[in-house]
Every structure is written in C-alpha cells, then in structure tokens.
Amino acid sequence: MRRFFVVLLLFLLIVQTVSAQPYVTVFESRLAPGQMLKVENYTITIVQSINGSPYLMLKLGNDIVGLKPFSFGSLMEKDGIKILMGSYTEEGGFLVVSVKPxxxxxxxxxxxxxxxxxxxxxxxxxxxxxxxxxxxxxxxxxxxxxxxxxxxxxxxxxxxxxxxxxxIPEVSEVKNPRYVVFCPYEDVVVSGPFDVPITVESLSEEELTLNLSVFLPPNWKAGFFYNGVEVSRISVPPKGTITLTLHVEPSSNGTLQFSVGDFLGRIHVRYRGIEVLIPYRGIEAEAGNVIQIPISFEGNGIVEFSTFNTTPGWDVYLKAGGYRVRTFEVDGSSTATLVVSIPRNATLGDHKIGLLINGKPYFLNIYIYKTYLGQPAKLVVVLRDENGNPVRGWVSIAGKNLTASPAGSVSFELKPGQYTLIAGCEGCSQKTEKLKLSDGEEKTLEITLQRADYYFKIELESDVVTLKPGTGGSTRITIQNLGSKEDKYTITVEGLPSGWNYLISQDPRGESPVESIKVGSGESTTLYLIIIPPFNVGSEELKVKVVVSGRTLRKTIPLTVRVENPATLTLNVDNPLLTVRAGETTATALWVDSDGPVTNVKFSVQAPNGWDVEVVPQMIPRVGPEMNGNVVVSQGPVRAEVRIRVPKSTPAGTYTVTITAAGDQAKTQTVITVRVTQGSSGAWVGIVLLIAAFGIVVWLMRRVGRR
CATH class of the missing domain: 2.60.98 (Tick-borne Encephalitis virus Glycoprotein; domain 1)
Known part of the structure; x- marks a missing residue:
C-alpha cells in the first residue's frame, strides 16, 4: 500500500512538472545517515535528533534552509528543489529529488x-x-x-x-565524506583565461590521495596547478587543508566540469570573447588608392578574420607584424591594420565590404568619387646593369620594340591588361617580366640586366682604307668592353696578299705598336690599324677581314683596302722617223721611264704584215724611283732598242710601227714612222712600166674615138 502511494505521488509530481515549467527527477534512491546528496550548491542529508528520530536537512553552503522530520509522503520544496520522502528503514530514507532545470x-x-x-x-x-x-x-x-x-x-x-x-543541474552523491571541497565560482563572465581557487579540507585522521580531472568543451584548455606546478593528483595531510588553482582558457560559452576525488563540480562560463573596435565605418576614396584602417582588439583569445561581399578586383586583408593574417592570438590588447586596395577601374559610388571577425559581421562602406576606368596606362621602363648604371638596351612589349634613351628609359602607353615584357641589350642576357597594368595607371619598372662576363663591341672609323704603294694607310678601331670582367684583345687581319704587312698601334703613325691590349669592364679603348702595301703594288682594291679576339668571343668586320698608284710610264724614241730600203734592217733606241715604281714592263708591237720587229730586251723588271730607307732615289730612264727588218718586196712608201710598254702599274705606247725606199734598177723598171701604161691608155682613147 505504501509503495502504491509513493508511485502515485511520483506520478502526480511528474504530471505537475509537465503541465507547468518542467521539473526533472535527478535522484530516486535511499540516502543513509552520514551520506550527502549534492545538488549544485545545495546539500541534502539525513540527520538524527537526540532521541534518534530522522530528519531531512537541506543546506545552501553552510546555511540550513530546510529541516523537516522524515515522514512518509512529506514534501520539502525550496528554490526549485522538490524532495518527496518515502519510507525509512535501517538502510536509510527513500527520497525522490526533482529540480527545476x-x-x-x-x-x-x-x-x-x-x-x-x-x-x-x-x-x-x-x-x-x-x-x-x-x-x-x-x-x-x-x-x-x-x-x-x-x-x-x-x-x-x-x-x-x-x-x-x-x-539539468549536476547531482553528486557523497558517501561517508572524508574531505570537503569548496569552489567559490558557479557562473563567471570572462574575456580570456581565468583562475579558480579550489580549497580541499581533509576530515580524515589519515593522509588522503585524491585524483584530479577536468572535462572541457571543444577547443578549451584547463589544468590544476599547485604552487605553480601542474598536477593530476594531490595528497592532503590529516585534518589539513590545501588550495589548488584551476587555470581555464575558454574559447566559447560553455560549462566546465571538474572532479577532486569523488567530488564533482561545474562552472558555467559566459565567454565575452574579443572586443573589436573599428574607428571608421564610411570612407570616401579615389580609385587606385590603398586605404589602411587600424582595428583594435581587446580581450584574450583567438581572432579569426575573413571577408565577404567584396567587390571583384578589390583586395581586402588584415595586416599585423608585417604579414597578411587570418588567425592570430590576442592577450590583453592588440592592433592590426585593415588594408583595402582599390582597383583603378573601380566604379563610382558606394561599395560595401563585409568583415567577419570571430563569426560576427562588420561592414565598411567606401564611396568612390574618382575613377580611371577605361583610361590608358603609362609604363616607363628603366634599364640598369648590376652596378646601377643606365643601359641603352631595348624593350619589347605588346608588339612594340623601342630602344632605350642614353638614360636607359623607355616609355609606353598601353591598354589596361596583362603583358609580357622582354628587355635586353648587347652583351646582356634577355630578361622577361610579367606585369599587369590597370586603368590609368602610371607605373615605373626598373629592370636590372645581367651583363655577360666577356662581351665586347668593335667599331671601325671607316670601312675603306686608301693608300699608295710603299706608303701605309690607317683606320681607327674602337673596342668597347661590355662584359662584366676585364678582357684582353688581339687584332689580326685576314686576306692580305703575300708581301703586304700590317701593324696595330696606339697612334696613327705606328710609333706605339702593341700585340694585345687589356680593357676594363665598361671601358673602351682606341687603336689604329696600319696597312703597309709592297712598294711595287699597282692600283687595286682588296677585301680583307679585321678580326678582334677576346677571351671567349671573336668578332670580324669587313674592310676594303684601296690602292691608288699614281705611276705613269713614258716611252721616248731617239729617232721617231726612220728611212730604210726594202729588204734591209733599221733600229733606234727606246727610253722607258716612270714617276713612280712600275714593275715587269713588257713590250708589244704592231707592224705591217711580213715585217720583223722586236724590242730588246723584251721585258724590263723595274723602272722608276726606289726607296732607300726613307729617301726616294730616282734611277733615271731605262734604255731598250727596237729593231725593224723590212721585207724586200715592200713597196716604197711611209709606214708606222706601234710600240706598247705595259707594266704592273702603268701602260704607255709610242709610234715610229718608217719610210721605205727601193734600189736604182728598180727605178728604171718602174719608169718603163709607166710609159707602157701611158701608151696603152692613148691607144684605147683613139680607138674609142673612131667609133
């Protein structure tokens, strides 16, 4: 009957809790004298009076807030706790404890x-x-x-x-307590790590060893410390007291549970988190600018940053310690910089940027009052070497190829977009740069070109050298060392005929000849190439090559050598008019001379058929002046003889013989007149023949006249 009554009371209690604000049963069992039931800050115990009668006692901390004789069916209710008493036996009193959550x-x-x-x-x-x-x-x-x-x-x-x-409140049952645990906090509001002092008092006559545990929400940290050392087990002296420190690092709202031996405790934490201060929420700006706004953070914990609702092309990020950051830790206070990079083609008007800091949204409004949308970009490229000196190289971009100014700069006007730029110079490795140009952007790009270790440039003063036989001609050679290291250069000439010579000198007269020369990096030098022809060379034109060789590079430049020989031959005859009888021989002296050296003078003749004409000697090796050291010595004319034999059958008359003298450098000719005569018998025969011819003509005229 009593069991039925207890069940009925429990049913009525449950029905009541369902229909009103809910009550939840947290304990339904017997509680023996000396045992203690802890419901949050309340403790429920059964005590006995002096006469041994059981009483139900309810305490809040050290204060008794309820005391009632233990009687079947009695109900004790206090501050959201309902205790229904059942039967009482030697094992203790039966209790049904319900609490308002x-x-x-x-x-x-x-x-x-x-x-x-x-x-x-x-x-x-x-x-x-x-x-x-x-x-x-x-x-x-x-x-x-x-x-x-x-x-x-x-x-x-x-x-x-x-x-x-x-x-539902936490309920713990402590049997035969040998110690008491006191925690001063139940609900706390924090913005970072905090410490909780926990006192443990021993009620035992023996030393106690108690295990320590902590039960945490996700991403929390906590631990017990004693005298600055983290511990997981403690020893309490008999009837002694020690104080522990529970260090907690929360990251969100939640409930921390801990245990000291058999004691279970909890602390409800309301985590205030990080306070964020953004001083500006609306800003006016010009397209292409970069806005920097300081943001202050107060509190302790982790800051997680991200953006949303950002206009495409805008770059928005948080910067701290020189880095772009998304997650960082705050210990007390900290400041970061919100950087907003506005593209030059941003449209006019309002742009709303969303910032998400630890899950909470913030908004920044930026009003664009000036834009460069659609305007061409201006690019200036400056070329330098590794020492910072200007380089007059070339730059190629978007199909345009321009040569740099003496200051090493090149200017372009281009449409906005992505480009690949190639730059280089003579003696340098090409360099490629990828760049993006925005609307109306004015950008200067400095490019350092790496010079080759060994590279040079050569230039001739003239590609034609004109000279005279026996007299050298010169041209200036400039060597510019474009390499990054000193180099040694030698100059040679290829293609000169045998007998020709050349000289490399530091002066045009050949007084300071050199075999090679060293030139420092970035420096230049001037040398002279002197070409010396043979004394007997004639007028001609040669194609030769000037070769300049460095340590690793060899360059060739064509050169034309033009010889102008002013020498002229003269051919004089002692007797330009000769008379000779047919069948006889006549001769006269020839004198060959020149105002310049002429070699290998040969003779040729033109005479009537059947005539025998010869010049002795047929060839003169050399005529004209000669060099004796630096002195020109004239040798005078050279004598030859022309011999003419006239055939016997040659009729009397006047004839010409042409004599040609041709040397390597010059040529000339002269004419000799030859008068041929016959003997006396021959004269009479001629007269007879004339008379006979005259008689025949008279006879023919008479005969014709008769007719």
Missing part, C-alpha cells in the same frame, strides 16, 4: 533556427501543428506540443509557439 535559451519554430548550448548544437529541422523535429548534435528527436523531452543533461519543452531549452 536552469533556462538556457529558446528557439522559434522556424526551420533552420539553431542554438549552441553546453557543447550541443540544436537545430530545428521540421515543424507541424503537433510537434517539432530537432537535430541534437546530428541526432533527430521529436518534441510533442506541451510536452518535454530529456536528452542527456538537456530538457526541451515545446508549447506550440517556442521551444525552451533547459540544463
């Missing part, structure tokens, strides 16, 4: 509504007229209208208009 939060009956409480994520996934479907950490549950649902340490109540969420 602590309200945490509420959700509207809207799909997608969610809350995070005590490490659990609760989300509404379905609603109808009779119930609400929720997901608790991924587990689906149904809460009926005007009913409650208990899930772990949570109580969910749905009244048709709102879902209320409660936390």
């Amino acid at each position: 602590r309200f945490l939060t509420s959700l509207k009956p809207e799909i997608g509504a969610r809350a995070s409480v005590d490490g659990a994520i609760i989300e509404v996934v379905g609603v109808d007229n009779h119930s609400m479907e929720v997901s608790i950490n991924g587990t689906l549950k149904s809460v009926q209208t005007n009913k409650t649902l208990i899930f772990g340490k949570l109580v969910l109540e749905y009244n048709g208009t709102v879902l209320s969420i409660y936390a």
